[in-house]
Structure formats: C-alpha cells, structure tokens
Amino acid sequence: MSMPYYVAPEQVMKDRADYARKGIARGRSLVALSIDNGILIVAENPSKSLHKVSEIYDRIAFAGAGKYNEFDQLRVAGVRHADTKGYTYSREDVDARSLANIYAQYLGQVFTHEMKPLEVEILVAEVNSSSEKDELFRILYDGTVVDEENFAVLGGEAEDISQALKDGWKDNLDLSGALKSAVKALEGPERKILPTQLEVALLDRTMSGRVFRRLEDGEVKELLS
Amino acid sequence: MILPMFNPGQGPGSDFVELLRSTSGARADISPTQAGLENIRHGTTIVALKFSDGVVMAGDRRATEGHSIAHRKMEKVFPADRHSGIAIAGAAGFAMEMVRLFQTQLQHYEKVEGAPLSLEGKANQLSLMIRSNLPMAFQGLAVVPLFAGYDLGRSQGRIFSYDVTGGRYEETDFHATGSGGRDARTTIKLGYKKDLSKDQAIQLAIQGLYEAADEDSATGGPDLVRGIYPTVATITKEGFVSIQEEEVSQLFKALIQTKSGDGQTI
Numbered sequence: 001m002s003m004p005y006y007v008a009p010e011q012v013m014k015d016r017a018d019y020a021r022k023g024i025a026r027g028r029s030l031v032a033l034s035i036d037n038g039i040l041i042v043a044e045n046p047s048k049s050l051h052k053v054s055e056i057y058d059r060i061a062f063a064g065a066g067k068y069n070e071f072d073q074l075r076v077a078g079v080r081h082a083d084t085k086g087y088t089y090s091r092e093d094v095d096a097r098s099l100a101n102i103y104a105q106y107l108g109q110v111f112t113h114e115m116k117p118l119e120v121e122i123l124v125a126e127v128n129s130s131s132e133k134d135e136l137f138r139i140l141y142d143g144t145v146v147d148e149e150n151f152a153v154l155g156g157e158a159e160d161i162s163q164a165l166k167d168g169w170k171d172n173l174d175l176s177g178a179l180k181s182a183v184k185a186l187e188g189p190e191r192k193i194l195p196t197q198l199e200v201a202l203l204d205r206t207m208s209g210r211v212f213r214r215l216e217d218g219e220v221k222e223l224l225s
Numbered sequence: 226m227i228l229p230m231f232n233p234g235q236g237p238g239s240d241f242v243e244l245l246r247s248t249s250g251a252r253a254d255i256s257p258t259q260a261g262l263e264n265i266r267h268g269t270t271i272v273a274l275k276f277s278d279g280v281v282m283a284g285d286r287r288a289t290e291g292h293s294i295a296h297r298k299m300e301k302v303f304p305a306d307r308h309s310g311i312a313i314a315g316a317a318g319f320a321m322e323m324v325r326l327f328q329t330q331l332q333h334y335e336k337v338e339g340a341p342l343s344l345e346g347k348a349n350q351l352s353l354m355i356r357s358n359l360p361m362a363f364q365g366l367a368v369v370p371l372f373a374g375y376d377l378g379r380s381q382g383r384i385f386s387y388d389v390t391g392g393r394y395e396e397t398d399f400h401a402t403g404s405g406g407r408d409a410r411t412t413i414k415l416g417y418k419k420d421l422s423k424d425q426a427i428q429l430a431i432q433g434l435y436e437a438a439d440e441d442s443a444t445g446g447p448d449l450v451r452g453i454y455p456t457v458a459t460i461t462k463e464g465f466v467s468i469q470e471e472e473v474s475q476l477f478k479a480l481i482q483t484k485s486g487d488g489q490t491i
Contacts, residue, residue: 077230079336083244102226105228
C-alpha cells in the first residue's frame, strides 16, 4: 500500500493562492471611482460584447477581473440573487453589502474545499445619495472582502494603479476628470490605451430606477479629449 | 440566503419563473372556494390604440368586489420595461402579481443575457404566464391583460390581446378589454383612423373610457369630486411615458363640457 504524501496545510493554501493570483494577473485591470455624479467603472477590454462590467440591480453594478467564464458565472448568480430578493421582498431591500457577503462565502468555500480556486477578483458597487454613502466592495479569490473608500482597483497591477490614482485623487471629481485619471492610471507610465479598448459604465447618482448605463465609444472619446 | 449557483447544464438560464421554482419550491395557492368568489377584487376596463409614433394605453381606476366598489384609485396600466407596457383586467390580486412577475422576468432576461427580449418574445412570455393561471381562470379568477409596446426592430407600435388560455392575438389598430371593453371598443372604432396624432389618440382613449363608464357599472368614470382620473400612458421610440394626471383631468373636463354643452344624452 502506498502512503499518501503529507503536505502541510500552509503549503496547500499558499499554492492555491499563488495559482489564483497568477490567473488573475493574466487579465487586464479595472478601476471603479466614486465621483460627484455616481460611480464610474473603467476597464481595459478590447471586446465589445464580452463585458467585464455589468448591471446587477437598480443601483448595483458588478465588475470582474481574471477568468471570464468564472466571473461571468458569479455575475449571473448575483443577478439571480438580487432579482429573487427584490421580488420576494421589495426593490429597496436589495443591497450591495449582503450580496458582497454572499459572494465572499461562496468564494471562501471554493477556495478551501475545492481542488481549484476561482481565478477571479470581483467588485460589487452600490451608488447612493452622496459620494460618502457609496459602497465599493472588492472580493478576493479566497473570500476576503475589502470595503474600499473613494476607489477600488482590481486585477494584476492593482498596486501601481492604486498608487497612481491616490496621487491624482481629488474629492468630487467630475465625469471627464475622473475618466481621464482612471485611464492614465490604467495606462501606467509606458502604455497608451485607445478609447475603443475601454469598457466604461456609470451608476448614475442623478437618475432613479435602474441607474446603470454604459458609455459608448463616442461619448468616451469626447470625455477624454 | 445563499448564492444561487447551478452546475453547467442544470440552471434555469434566463428564466426567472423557473429560477423561483428551483430556489423556493412551489408556492401555496389560494383556494377560491375558501376565499369566497364575490369578495375577490376585480379590475375593469383597459384600452390600447395605435397612433403615428406608437401606442396609447389607458385604464379606469375602479376595482369592484361583487357589486360594491372596493377601490377608487387602482392603477391598471404599468410599464413592463422601457419600451412596453401592460394593462390588466380581471382578478386584481393575480393580475398585479402577474405584472410584477412579468416586469421582473423581462428585466432578469435582459440582465442575464445582456440584451432585451424582442417585443414578440415579451408577448409570448406573457402568454405563458396567463396560461399557467388557467386553473384559477376556470374558478372565475381570470386575468386578461393587454400588452403593447414599441417594436424597435420594426419601428412601429404593436398591440397584443389575450384570452384566458394564454391565446395571443396581435391587433391591427386598437383593442379594449374588461367589463366595459365592449363599449370602449365601439367608441374607439367609430373615431379611429390611421396615423392619428398623439393628442388625437389620447383623446380617443379618454372618450372610450368615458363611454364605458357610462354604460358599465364596474368601470369608473372621471371622479371630479375626489379628483381621480383614469391613467393614460404613451409608448414610443423614446419609451414608456405616463401622462400627468393634471393633463388627463383637463381633457376629461373639456369632454364633459362638450357633452353637456351640446345637450347630448348619449
């Protein structure tokens, strides 16, 4: 009879974490900023139809970095959760915090119990009456939830991008200013990103009902110029 | 609550009704024999007609329980999504539940799939929902909605009427249903012509409801004492827009003026 090799739990977790991080780093990063008229989410995404940023509910958006099929599955589950909750109770009872917790539970569960962790990092954003009341939850591959203030960065190059955003940060940025600084942070010192390679969406604070809207190429180009 | 995750090939897809079934099990049905049929609220007359840029939908505000008036401010015309609307007649409780389910279903599909259903698809979806209410309809609790919308693909307004079995019929110009539907329909038929302007179409819808209320006890007319008027909405390329109550009240007052001024007794 062959003996199974002993692997220390620390090592197992570390290996899984490394694996997940590597997977996430392969994809492009994205940022979300809480600005004067809402929450702006900017992702580098050359595809026009495979979205990284999407609508979950009236005032809640979702964004994912990493493996597309995995975060898209999470997105659909989030829509299902939100719609079921809103239908069972009321539309105002659907909130980002509870959704973020449910995501965290699921990701944590997969990380510790499954063979392969999910190679994703996701964002749940909820826009409210003022920028201080906005909620940005970043959820990591192992179920860690981070309650971000002002802005959140997802993906491989998060540290550099965060630093760049922090350096250029001003409270209550307008749409054009925020978009410019987001693109600059995503580009870094060397690269240049064309407007057509951006996926931009806004949770509009000034609207009521379903406030998620995508900004088309033309509008993005105009705001950047 | 837990995250509703499904294995590949097993989930409900973009179907919200199926999702509810798989997550919460079957819901308890009300037995009408216990509830007492007469005491169940009914909504009454609704109309829809096409005009040059889209569709007008309107409905009176009265709900009845048997022969008494149960509610004077009931809404019967709702937006289904950005470019379509649903108006309801029949058992009020089921009808309003159906509207909520229908609205959620359309939105759910749009979010999961990343694109809205076609107008035809929405009309068929509603058909299935009415069909599932058939056992209730046999007990006298029928729900008969009208569905109308602006078809972005064909650049025109479209109207769909239904029967209790879920049968779906596309109307060419206009339709009215509910207890006063017959009277409303006749009135609209007499005044209808192709390519009405928006104002003309609203005027005609209002006239239809007025005549229905005049002939049918379950249809509420303009309530000048309480300031309650039928709801009117338009659906065009720009989307679903409710007409302000103030504007509707003006139109009714003008209509009453002409009627009493001419000394007509119709």
